[in-house]
Amino acid sequence: MRKLNIVKYTVKAMKAFFQGWVVAILVMAAAIAGNIQAVMSQNVKTGNSLFAQTQIKADELELAVALPELAEVLFKKGESTSSGRVIGIDAQGQALLIQRNGKTAKIPLSQIARVVFKKEALAYRSNRSPIIRGGGERPTGKPVTWSGIPINNFTLKNSTQGQAVVKLKPPVVSTAQLQGIQSVARNRQYVVDEIQFNSQQRTITILAKPY
Numbered sequence: 001m002r003k004l005n006i007v008k009y010t011v012k013a014m015k016a017f018f019q020g021w022v023v024a025i026l027v028m029a030a031a032i033a034g035n036i037q038a039v040m041s042q043n044v045k046t047g048n049s050l051f052a053q054t055q056i057k058a059d060e061l062e063l064a065v066a067l068p069e070l071a072e073v074l075f076k077k078g079e080s081t082s083s084g085r086v087i088g089i090d091a092q093g094q095a096l097l098i099q100r101n102g103k104t105a106k107i108p109l110s111q112i113a114r115v116v117f118k119k120e121a122l123a124y125r126s127n128r129s130p131i132i133r134g135g136g137e138r139p140t141g142k143p144v145t146w147s148g149i150p151i152n153n154f155t156l157k158n159s160t161q162g163q164a165v166v167k168l169k170p171p172v173v174s175t176a177q178l179q180g181i182q183s184v185a186r187n188r189q190y191v192v193d194e195i196q197f198n199s200q201q202r203t204i205t206i207l208a209k210p211y
């Protein structure tokens with residue numbers, strides 16, 4: 001009988017011991033779950049913040065565009081046109097730089113109606129492969145017009161290859177349009193067909209097509 005009582009006591013003690021452990025484990029699990037939830041909440045907030053910053057940075061795009069080798073400058077007052085290679089835009093001096101036969105001409109933007117790039121003139125992609133617009137190669141997307149671009153947001157990087165960069169951002173284009181432009185530019189090259197100047201507002205308008 002004594003042995004039976006000892007066994008019963010031992011079983012009760014072990015049962016109470018294990019119940020205590022179960023309660024302790026449950027409490028620890030609850031605490032760990034609370035910490036995990038807090039960390040996840042903090043990460044979500046951080047992620048949203050990073051996403052917002054990414055969206056802000058995505059509101060501006062530096063787009064590579066190609067200028068064909070030969071351009072024709074049309075003047076506002078119906079004067080005779082001038083042709084050559086566009087080698088730069090002097091934003092401070094408000095002038096277009098044209099090169100022909102090794103000589104450089106500086107034309108005031110206030111005198112220019114528009115600059116039209118010849119369809120038969122070669123243009124080059126960023127990887128330097130030629131785009132032959134006058135012979136079999138056709139645009140692979142719709143033509144676009146970007147108006148009101150500050151002159152300082154257009155830079156000619158390589159005049160020999162006609163490689164230029166235009167910085168696009170609202171209000172010139174919307175965020176949705178930027179995403180579309182970036183999607184097209186991943187595997188295609190925007191080639192400039194025409195440039196118009198507004199010397200008073202110091203802005204330019206670009207007409208281009210993707211190839």
